[in-house]
Amino acid sequence: MTDERMFDHRPDPDLGAALRRALEPENQAGFVARVLARYDAALEASSVPTWEVLAAWSRRGIAVAAAAAVLAGFLLGRALRAPEAPATFDAAFAPTGGPGLAALVTAADPPDASVAFASLVEPR
Amino acid sequence: MAPDRQPPEGAARIGGVAEADLVAQTLSGDRAAFGVLVERYAAQARRVARAVLGDPDEADDAAQDGFLSALVKLAQFDARRPFGPWLMRIVANAATDRRRRRQVRRAEALDAGLVGGGPRPDADAVRSELADHLRAALAELPPRRRTAVVLFDVEGYSHAEIAGILGIPEGTVRSEVFHARRRLRALLADWKGA
Numbered sequence: 001m002t003d004e005r006m007f008d009h010r011p012d013p014d015l016g017a018a019l020r021r022a023l024e025p026e027n028q029a030g031f032v033a034r035v036l037a038r039y040d041a042a043l044e045a046s047s048v049p050t051w052e053v054l055a056a057w058s059r060r061g062i063a064v065a066a067a068a069a070v071l072a073g074f075l076l077g078r079a080l081r082a083p084e085a086p087a088t089f090d091a092a093f094a095p096t097g098g099p100g101l102a103a104l105v106t107a108a109d110p111p112d113a114s115v116a117f118a119s120l121v122e123p124r
Numbered sequence: 125m126a127p128d129r130q131p132p133e134g135a136a137r138i139g140g141v142a143e144a145d146l147v148a149q150t151l152s153g154d155r156a157a158f159g160v161l162v163e164r165y166a167a168q169a170r171r172v173a174r175a176v177l178g179d180p181d182e183a184d185d186a187a188q189d190g191f192l193s194a195l196v197k198l199a200q201f202d203a204r205r206p207f208g209p210w211l212m213r214i215v216a217n218a219a220t221d222r223r224r225r226r227q228v229r230r231a232e233a234l235d236a237g238l239v240g241g242g243p244r245p246d247a248d249a250v251r252s253e254l255a256d257h258l259r260a261a262l263a264e265l266p267p268r269r270r271t272a273v274v275l276f277d278v279e280g281y282s283h284a285e286i287a288g289i290l291g292i293p294e295g296t297v298r299s300e301v302f303h304a305r306r307r308l309r310a311l312l313a314d315w316k317g318a
Binding site: 009011012014015016018019020021022023024025028031032034035036038039040042 | 155158159162163166167170171174175180183184187188191192195254255256258259262273274276277278280283305308309312
């Protein structure tokens with residue numbers, strides 16, 4: 001066997017045939033069937049998630065909508081319970097009870113300390 | 125100098141026009157067209173995968189991976205070019221990936237699978253002694269070398285096509301085929317002389 005033959009640019013039929021016999025796979029039909037089964041499985045897998053994704057999204061959407069409704073209800077309820085803000089500056093300083101700010105300012109006698117402090121700490 | 129292009133005889137080469145049609149039909153979702161492509165290239169893909177991996181069962185898994193991977197990438201295939209080299213590149217890569225993963229999993233105890241083909245009693249019964257010796261000789265070769273010689277001498281691809289399939293320079297392909305042939309032909313000559 002010469003090196004020239006080794007570098008032959010044509011396939012060697014003897015060696016090729018022997019190698020082919022050595023590597024020849026069996027059950028060709030079974031192999032093709034397995035590939036096509038994987039093809040079918042891949043198709044099925046690619047179509048099923050469409051429904052699953054939609055279902056997952058709908059479940060998530062319902063949960064989010066419920067949470068949003070609860071939050072909205074809570075905020076609305078709190079807003080309805082809160083006292084209304086006074087419409088004018090005078091209304092804000094109007095006395096809610098007692099002699100009132102004007103009476104204290106214009107009185108000749110100094111006010112009792114408890115009354116003065118009461119006007120400061122008394123909630124409006 | 126002999127032409128580099130290999131003749132199609134005995135090489136399982138498929139005509140370009142029919143292939144392009146089959147590829148187009150497969151792309152449009154025609155399962156039967158994909159089935160025809162698989163049937164035509166199944167033997168070749170399995171042999172190439174086995175040349176890389178040795179073990180026939182693992183080679184079949186790799187060949188299946190290759191077909192499915194080719195299906196996923198089919199839109200990227202240039203239908204003006206032959207389908208075989210494109211598919212064989214994908215199959216060889218799938219087999220090489222498996223081989224790498226196997227090497228990671230265990231320190232390889234050489235390629236015992238190439239010699240006996242693993243525990244398949246039904247298949248082993250009909251295998252010839254020469255085939256066993258050839259598989260053993262193949263197992264001693266580096267994976268790229270045995271893949272190159274199988275692609276060249278069994279499947280009939282040209283050096284340029286094998287260079288494209290294996291992703292190596294054409295000169296390297298020639299060298300790999302040369303060294304593989306030297307080893308395998310010596311074994312074949314011994315066998316015939318015995």
